[in-house]
Amino acid sequence: MRRILQGIVLGQVLIVGWDAIALMEKYGIRRVQADCGAYLSAARSLAQGHSLKTVSLFEPLPYGWMSDWPLGYPVLIAAASKLTGLEPFYASRWLNIALFALTYLLLLYFFREKAEWLFLWIYPPNYTWNVTYALSENLFIPVLVAFVGAFYRYYQRAHPLWLGIAGVTLVGLFLTRYAGIAIGGALFLYGMLRLAEGQWKETLQWSALAIVQGLSAAGYFLWNAANHPAGETGLHIRDMPMPEGFWGLVWKYVPYVKFVGLVGAFTGLVWLWRRRDLVLDSPERRLHQLFLLLFLTQAGLYLWSMWRGRVGIIDMRHFVIMALPLMWYWADILWRLLPRYATLGIAVVFLLWQIRNTYRHTRWAYEKEFVPYSYVEEVRQAYDTLPPGACIIGGSLVYPIKGTRTDLCMGDAAAYFPILLRDCSCLYIECGLLEERLKLGFWGGIFWPFVKFCDKPCKDRVCLKKIHCASSPQTNSGASR
Secondary structure, eight states: OHHHHHHHHHHHHHHHHHHHHHTHHHHGGGGOOHHHHHHHHHHHHHHTTSOSEEOOSSSSOOSEEOOSSOSHHHHHHHHHHHHHOOOHHHHHHHHHHHHHHHHHHHHHHHHGGGHHHHHHHHSOTTTGGGGGSOOTHHHHHHHHHHHHHHHHHHHHHOOHHHHHHHHHHHHHHHHHOGGGHHHHHHHHHHHHHHHHTTOHHHHHHHHHHHHHHHHHHHHHHHHHHHHSTTOOOSOOOOOOOOOTTHHHHHHHHOHHHHHHHHHHHHHHHHHHHHTOOOOOOHHHHHHHHHHHHHHHHHHHHHHHHHHHTSOOOOOHHHHHHHHHHHHHHHHHHHHHHSOHHHHHHHHHHHHHHHHHHHHHHHHHHHHTOOOOGGGHHHHHHHHTTSOTTOEEETOOTTHHHHOSOSSOEEEOSGGGHHHHHHHOSEEEEEOSTTHHHHHHOEETTEEOGGGGGGOSOOOSSSOEEEEEETTOOOOTGGGOO
């Protein structure tokens, strides 16, 4: 049965890898969104011998040091680009597949016979699309697995090596995603739990690691402020209020939440059906405590960020990372309670689910999403004609990846468009390929004023329309193709 599970995991890796590589030109720019644009443009800058620099994606800020995102993932993309000789756009796909497979290998090293089962739940088929994007979660997940594995091994063998690995990966989690600071917060709380039990040594060990991560994060933000042309740390508030009807929007736009709820309910039913207590040894019990703390600290940080206006977009990716400790926790319970033939049946369902998803991706790529990456040449010709310092609402994110201008702001993500309307002195809107997205005009029940600027359909793939630009007499036709 173990061999069958390994074959299912291999099948998933091959299917997802094919999805990422064979269709990457078909997916083209539809697989480049705001964070992708920042990571790829910074990787390109570094690969060309410069520091990690990007154009602004949300606000009219100068071109310069990448402060809104940490350096871990783009540095790895740049290294993959130099190693393979591929553009960062293409190199990132191969890198993602390697990291996807690495996640399984780490699980195999740390958790042995449960590795295949855990891999399927950590990377369920409704999230493997992430491998086709240049997104930091592709690095964050294997680093998180390494952190959890080191934590687990420490309670098995109590060797200082595992403490050291846990500390290194803890800093690595922050350097991959700023939200990784919540992992350190969970570890600090875990240390306080040990203090309540009188375990002074463990309290000092885990709390010290969390403090090291906090100090490294503080140093990194100070570095950002010193190197960014506007002194941005990466912690600035974007003045985007928490959306009205927040929980309703989460339920509507984040189907992964429904999946997590179903898994939790299923786990509870299995527990009741088996009617047995879980007998856990010390390492397993400690690990389950850590999982619950990881979920609570990540959810708390996200809600605080939404309330403070630091994050203005409800994104499925945030919820996947938040729920990952819960998924792992429940997967471990199911592994203990379900008969092996039942776990094999679920694994087969996951494989069929993956095949179905990839089939749908293929159909969409050929029927709806054929916007090749080579389209960047059309974008570059049009955007190069814009006045100095122009901002573009809905700007194509392939431009910062291969474009030549460093003074343009590629305004992306509907939640931040009002900031551009308010703060940009020279503002355009891209009404070409984004027409379908823009004509909806709704995000969180709010009708954004930018829609009116694309009142007439644009058949061209690049169609720039001027909203206002006091610094330039250039007309709409002069900036459009």
